Amino acid sequence: MNDTPKNATVWIEIPVTDMDKAMQFYEAVTGLxxxxxxxxxxxxxxxxxxxPALxxxxxxxxxxxARNGEGPTIHLSVAGSVxxxxxxxxxxxxxVVSPAIEIPxxxxxxxxxxDGNSIGVFEARG
Incomplete structure (x- = not known):
């Protein structure tokens, strides 16, 4: 029996103190x-x-x-380059708290x- 899920992450929730400002921030950052x-x-x-089904x-x-990046880090797809x-x-x-980092x-x-939530901005290869 193999109980390995298709995706280890199924949903993320990012707590924010001001919904309108947070929406503007995330739309500007991701380009989406x-x-x-x-x-x-x-x-x-x-x-x-x-x-949404997949x-x-x-x-x-x-x-x-969480205070100043002490919570989990959520990596988000972004339009354009890192x-x-x-x-x-x-x-x-x-x-921005790091330089661009290469991974496979x-x-x-x-x-x-x-709000100090830790996020990653991710550019997929290719």
Missing amino acids: ALKRDDTGPNPMAIFQVED GVAGHLYPGTP EEAMERVRAAGGA PGRFAYCMDL
């Missing part, structure tokens, strides 16, 4: 639109994927972020969002 959803008990801003996605929600995304992080008020599937850099 988030979808606001106010139908549940809490508002959410959902990261869109090509096929892709790993997540959302922003009103919550208490360097372009790093500049967008700075321009949107976040912090692509390149990424560690950053922090407006």
Whole structure:
């Protein structure tokens, strides 16, 4: 019996203190639109994927972020190069905390969002 899942991560949640500012930050950084959803008990801003049945996605929600990068790091796909995304992080008020790092599937850099959440901006290879 093999219980190995297709994806180890099935959903991410990023706690933020100001939903509107966080949406602006993440849309600017990733170059991708988030979808606001106010139908549940809490508002959410959902990261869109090509096929929700197959892709790993997540959302922003009103919550208490870990302090200054002490929580888990969420790596997000970005439009363009890692360097372009790093500049967008700075321009949107976040912090870049590493240079671009090469790994077999692509390149990424560690950053922090407006609330101090640790994020990675990821550029896929090829």
